[in-house]
Amino acid sequence: MVLTPEKQTTKLPPSTHEFADIIHRLEAGGSMLPDTPENLMQIIGIYKAYAVPMDFYWRDLLYIAEQVFLEPFPFFKYFISDEYLQRENHYAGDNADLRIWRGVGTAHPELLAFMEKGETTKMPKLLHHLLHDRINMEFAEACMRAMLWHRQMYAPVNQFDAYLDSDEYRANADRAIKAYFQGNPAMLGLYKLFPDMFLEQCRQMSYYANLGLFWEVMAPVFFEMSDIYDEGGFKGVPDAMDFLVNGIFAIAGRPIYHHVYIKGECYEIIPKSKGFTWLYEAALPYVEAVFYRTAPFRGTKSYNAQAGQVPEEQKDFHFGILYADVFPVGTAGIPPTLLMQDMLHFLPQYLIDYYQQHCRGQEDILIQLGITFQRSMYNVTSAVIQALRTALLYPLDDPNPKHLQANREFFEMQLNRFCRPEYNMRDAARLRQIQTQDYR
């Protein structure tokens, strides 16, 4: 038996997959998003525009999880306290545990400026809120709820979900609920009658905390990427993806927990000591729930059970940003509109100039930025796929062809998610469209 020289074995024959080009690119350490300067400029610009509202999202999510908690009438849950605006991000500023962004740890200056003046003028918070001159926090809550509804999707790897159903969690929650409603016989009586009602609310609060902690990481990552790009640090889309991969590994072990503050006292509903970590309990479920699955848009799919448009199994849900049709953004029944409007306030000038030159210029900027956002999320998903490959499989320059074959199968399996014929998933996936610049 003649062994072929080692150098050649490191190369596998070309893939026959429908997205063979993309698989070859992933195998070469690239991204699902083609490496063009235009793409790099777009995705970094949108990371920046996304990070500012995200800086609000994570602060408010934690504020709701820790302070608002089970308030039966949470009228002011989006009126985040000053303490939470001043709260130091664990990954930014001088006091950071692990400094990702070199900027400040408190709320981003652009965010503070927007909260003060909005798109109108300086006026009390309540008026800003009533005039809808504000950050669309509902979008963050929708993401949280998507994660909540798609619980158990990573079982048994995912421990967080299992813990929410454990007796230990029940006991912790019970203590917090009783403390929260202390001196309120009506609510305590209700709790006595329907304990599960408050328990489920409490689980939802735990997901508020989970998502808040996830975004606490992503916001400084995106800020830093924007800064690096401005300094000329990234040479291409793969660089940007690699930064994300490295960030993912650096952060992977950070704790996910849920603390509630009642009358100045801290109740550890999910203690840090449980050892839930960022990568497995927040990042991967988030990507699965929000990028891939979420819930069908009310304005796109019929929930009619006879029509059979919405899958029966949650694993077949394909309504995340990777599949979303961005063209109807701005229409009724299209939830991402909320996020697009949020990002619109914080676009860097170079993106605004770029959008001016295309399609309807200023008029349809919301859709153009939505498509950019879709491109950028394909890049983030690529980073997650590469990170998973690094964690579970083999390096890209592995000399063993079996290992390379395993890598390829992993990539093909990931891309197969965009080719499934059921429920028109194949047509919904935007992977093919983002390969060209004509899609805007």
Next chain:
Amino acid sequence: MLSVLIWVPIFGALLVALFPNKLPTGNVRLGALFISGFTLLWNVFVLIKFDVSNPGMQFRENIPWNETLGLNYQLGVDGLSILMLALNSLLTWIAIYSSSKDTARPRLFYSLILLISGGVAGAFMAENLLLFFLFYELELIPFYLLISIWGGEKRNYAGIKFLIYTAVSGALILATFLGIVWLTGSKSFAMSDISTQSLSAASQLILLVGIVVGFGIKIPLVPFHTWLPDAYVEASAPVAILLGGVLAKLGTYGLLRFGMSMFPDAWSAIAPTLAIWGAGSAIYGTLTAIAQKDIKRMVAYSSIGHMGYVLLASAASTPLSLVGAIAQMVSHGIILAILFHLVGVVEAKVGTRELDKLNGLMSPIRGLPLVSALLVLGGMASAGIPGMTGFIAEFIVFQGSFSVFPIPTLMCVIATALTAVYFVILLNRTCFGKLDNNLAYYPRTFWSEKMPAFILTALIIFLGVQPNWLVRWSEPTTTAMVAHIPQIKTTTSPQIALK
């Protein structure tokens, strides 16, 4: 006073034609817009001066011209023509406004449109048969040129077809006019000189049939309508607005003025036929519209349907139904204008008129949201939804005609229901649904492009909630006209039963 309405556009047309060659298209358009705007303002002035309580001719002008021919320059307006005049100058202005800023050969284009405007105004005001005919023929060639120079792909075919049909219509009308004058032994072609009372019933009937067929081609009534879909569809949007909004009115106007008021006895004899004919036209127009795959064709066939109501109302010739006929003529003019304008915008932006390709235009950012919203409104107005002028006109027509011709009226009611059917089909396929992500990179629409539609919408809604402004002009005139018509013999059995 009235001459201004004729000669300002006609001399304006000459002026536009003499504009320097190097003048940019936009400026030529502005010049034409100014001329037609002045005519429109003058028309408003005439409207204000118009004495609503006077049923007869007003602002008469009479200049002897050619005594041997019996052709005198005799003008006048009454309640029947005043609104048509206003509609003419309004739609001319709108047509010029909605024309593209880079029309090819602009001087010819705008002078032809102005020429048509002057000619049509003259026809509506002429009190002399021959003078009417001169003005009637004046729009023939300009329209032919407008269709076959600036039209769509099959413009030559459509232009020739239009030309032949209209020429035949003109020939029939001329023959009938000559017949009227010779048979009655009248000295001139002046309408006031002619009395048909002396004619035998048979010759009255023959002359009336000549008029009905001659104008029926123009309206158009069903067997004579085949030029219409081609001409409307191949014409560019401004020309289609004029064709549908103004030219069709010339047909019904002629029918009322020269058919009904000159041959009251014969008219009452053929009225039942006309009523059934009108109802048949209406049903045919709507059914054919349902079958169309091209939005402009749908709108064109809707026009046939709506003109059927006018014929029904004229046939019934009760005071109410005649008011309804005139109201329907006006409201059809406005509604057709807005629909053709919007269809023109859609075609210009999307690049297609096909129902199977259009989709999701209501989409607020990438679609044409305002245009679609106005299209929905126009469609609803056309289908006779209360609150808009279409309902007012149709309701008056039905109310006025039911006592005379219950069955044809019911058929027309069914036709309005079918109108709603095809407009819902049209709106569903064009405005609703989702955009095609591969194609939906439509250019933006500017406010100036939507302006005509806004003006017409305002008018549609205003006349819909304040219909007095639609009918007050014509009430005394129609009452006076009807007074000459003998009681129409109702022959069919259900009508007897209903009594």
